[in-house]
Amino acid sequence: MDERSAVGRLKAGDAGGLEYLVWAHQVRAVRAAYLIVRDRPLAEDVVQGASVRAYERIGGFDVERPFEPWFMKVVVNDAIKAASRRERTASSGHQVEDPILQLPDPDTGPHELAEVQEERRRVWAALEKLPPAQRAVVVQRYYLGMSEAEMARRDDSPSGTIKWRLHAARKRLAKLLRPQFRAGGPPSATALRTQQGGDDRD
Amino acid sequence: MEKALRGCADAGVPNTVDLWPGIRDRVGVERTSATVTGEGRTSTGSPRRSSFPRLVPRTRAGWVLAALLVLILSTGAYAASGLVYETFVGELPGAQGPVFGQKIDQTQTADGARVTLEWAYADARFVVVGFSVEDLRDGRRVAGYPAELQPTMVMDEPGYSGHTDEEYPERARLSDESGSEFRVVGGQGQTSVAPDNIVEGPLANSAVFEAPNRIDPSGNHHFRLELPLEEWAIISMGEKIPAPEPVGEPFVLDFEIPVRPVPVAEINQKETASGLTLSLERVSNSPGRPQGVFCFQPPDDEHDWFPTGGDLAFEGGPVPGERHCLEMLLNGPLEGRSSVTVAQIEGIPHCPSGNDEVCARQERTIQGPWTFEFEAPER
Numbered sequence: 336m337d338e339r340s341a342v343g344r345l346k347a348g349d350a351g352g353l354e355y356l357v358w359a360h361q362v363r364a365v366r367a368a369y370l371i372v373r374d375r376p377l378a379e380d381v382v383q384g385a386s387v388r389a390y391e392r393i394g395g396f397d398v399e400r401p402f403e404p405w406f407m408k409v410v411v412n413d414a415i416k417a418a419s420r421r422e423r424t425a426s427s428g429h430q431v432e433d434p435i436l437q438l439p440d441p442d443t444g445p446h447e448l449a450e451v452q453e454e455r456r457r458v459w460a461a462l463e464k465l466p467p468a469q470r471a472v473v474v475q476r477y478y479l480g481m482s483e484a485e486m487a488r489r490d491d492s493p494s495g496t497i498k499w500r501l502h503a504a505r506k507r508l509a510k511l512l513r514p515q516f517r518a519g520g521p522p523s524a525t526a527l528r529t530q531q532g533g534d535d536r537d
Numbered sequence: 538m539e540k541a542l543r544g545c546a547d548a549g550v551p552n553t554v555d556l557w558p559g560i561r562d563r564v565g566v567e568r569t570s571a572t573v574t575g576e577g578r579t580s581t582g583s584p585r586r587s588s589f590p591r592l593v594p595r596t597r598a599g600w601v602l603a604a605l606l607v608l609i610l611s612t613g614a615y616a617a618s619g620l621v622y623e624t625f626v627g628e629l630p631g632a633q634g635p636v637f638g639q640k641i642d643q644t645q646t647a648d649g650a651r652v653t654l655e656w657a658y659a660d661a662r663f664v665v666v667g668f669s670v671e672d673l674r675d676g677r678r679v680a681g682y683p684a685e686l687q688p689t690m691v692m693d694e695p696g697y698s699g700h701t702d703e704e705y706p707e708r709a710r711l712s713d714e715s716g717s718e719f720r721v722v723g724g725q726g727q728t729s730v731a732p733d734n735i736v737e738g739p740l741a742n743s744a745v746f747e748a749p750n751r752i753d754p755s756g757n758h759h760f761r762l763e764l765p766l767e768e769w770a771i772i773s774m775g776e777k778i779p780a781p782e783p784v785g786e787p788f789v790l791d792f793e794i795p796v797r798p799v800p801v802a803e804i805n806q807k808e809t810a811s812g813l814t815l816s817l818e819r820v821s822n823s824p825g826r827p828q829g830v831f832c833f834q835p836p837d838d839e840h841d842w843f844p845t846g847g848d849l850a851f852e853g854g855p856v857p858g859e860r861h862c863l864e865m866l867l868n869g870p871l872e873g874r875s876s877v878t879v880a881q882i883e884g885i886p887h888c889p890s891g892n893d894e895v896c897a898r899q900e901r902t903i904q905g906p907w908t909f910e911f912e913a914p915e916r
């Protein structure tokens with residue numbers, strides 16, 4: 336079965352089509368959702384819900400279009416909402432898991448592993464500081480590999496808005512990551528700019 | 538960035554994840570005929586109740602987070618910023634008198650709860666309400682934990698109202714005499730922090746609703762606020778939040794208040810710093826969304842230029858029909874003689890996708906500050 340025939344089968348009411356589509360997209364979808372909601376069970380819930388919605392709404396889907404962008408848009412949007420709700424519970428002590436501690440890469444040498452883990456840890460911690468909508472922009476751009484134009488189309492937003500959101504996300508990430516650069520190796524252009532007074536006030 | 542994100546995602550979600558058993562149960566499929574092989578099909582899993590319903594508790598910090606963070610970049614949606622937060626802080630339980638608009642003081646009691654609509658404000662675009670929720674029943678518990686009553690407030694995000702309706706058919710709603718439904722775009726609520734730190738007395742809340750279309754600002758306008766309540770467990774740090782329990786029927790509060798024009802002041806001031814002249818054209822001082830329109834000649838065509846920092850929240854966008862002008866959300870309220878400072882103008886290079894490292898080095902910053910002083914438009 337290929338994706339197009341799976342969509343066709345699903346439109347005809349055969350849930351086997353849905354099973355194929357879930358199998359084909361679930362790992363990437365759960366990972367994208369996970370980066371936004373930062374909680375694996377919640378990410379799985381998001382993708383489950385998006386899949387059920389796909390099942391219910393497949394009638395309006397154009398079989399000539401690729402399924403993944405349509406599906407991933409629902410996943411990302413639902414992940415933003417779920418993360419927003421989750422973060423309203425932040426002061427109630429909802430603990431965020433740390434994937435870095437959970438799964439070290441067995442194929443990496445000890446020194447390199449430490450560097451990789453440190454980089455992941457910094458990015459993971461920096462992502463936590465971003466609001467969910469901004470986190471989603473980073474995930475769409477840097478994990479899902481979408482261009483600004485694709486993001487604009489998918490979000491039904493003007494490209495200027497997407498550019499602005501991306502800029503905001505990059506700016507905040509840069510701010511969050513800069514102290515690490517300053518404390519570590521040689522000063523990068525970004526670090527120098529900070530030291531020279533390029534203060535961030537966002 | 539890409540590599541680190543992939544690493545985090547891979548570490549957090551193994552490629553053996555299998556959602557199909559749960560999805561199959563949710564769509565009510567007995568069995569399927571698809572032939573699926575390969576990774577991602579190893580575990581059986583079991584359906585898990587969606588965790589969405591237990592993710593809606595509103596805490597003061599949560600509302601602030603929601604207001605300040607969730608919508609901070611969602612152009613077209615309101616980030617409440619400091620304004621409503623200050624409203625809330627100044628309107629703790631027992632406080633008298635409206636902060637915005639007029640005092641309503643309408644109370645209803647049912648199902649062991651008392652809801653009081655304390656005050657309300659309306660302009661052509663936003664309605665802001667302050668209300669309190671008081672639990673009249675002792676010893677309320679959920680899943681063995683002490684519990685308190687909270688309104689079901691769900692932030693409506695642009696374009697997702699259909700989803701929200703499906704997930705939360707029972708949630709706070711505002712409508713008007715024409716039947717128009719308003720969108721929840723901000724607010725705060727007070728909540729207990731832990732079983733040993735329970736707030737006594739009524740819990741204060743405020744909510745900002747955005748009108749679907751501009752309301753005609755002439756005379757009084759009739760509104761209906763529907764407030765369903767839920768019992769929320771008060772838990773300690775690190776504990777899982779049990780699902781809340783709905784309480785009775787939603788409270789329905791009808792009220793009539795004057796609708797004002799959106800308070801706007803033409804400022805038309807120019808300030809120059811680092812050779813760049815920035816003008817503040819006008820300020821809109823709605824409690825729902827204080828913002829300013831800034832115009833300037835872009836220093837070059839190789840970047841997109843935005844004012845940032847100072848008194849600006851990190852949200853804004855071009856003004857339709859006004860070249861070189863941007864409407865930016867302000868950090869906080871304006872009252873009387875006010876000033877707004879823009880810390881810098883930033884230039885984002887026009888970069889092809891996938892070249893962000895290079896692009897970041899091409900960003901430019903023109904340092905201000907540009908400070909504008911004026912009389913704030915009255916709310």
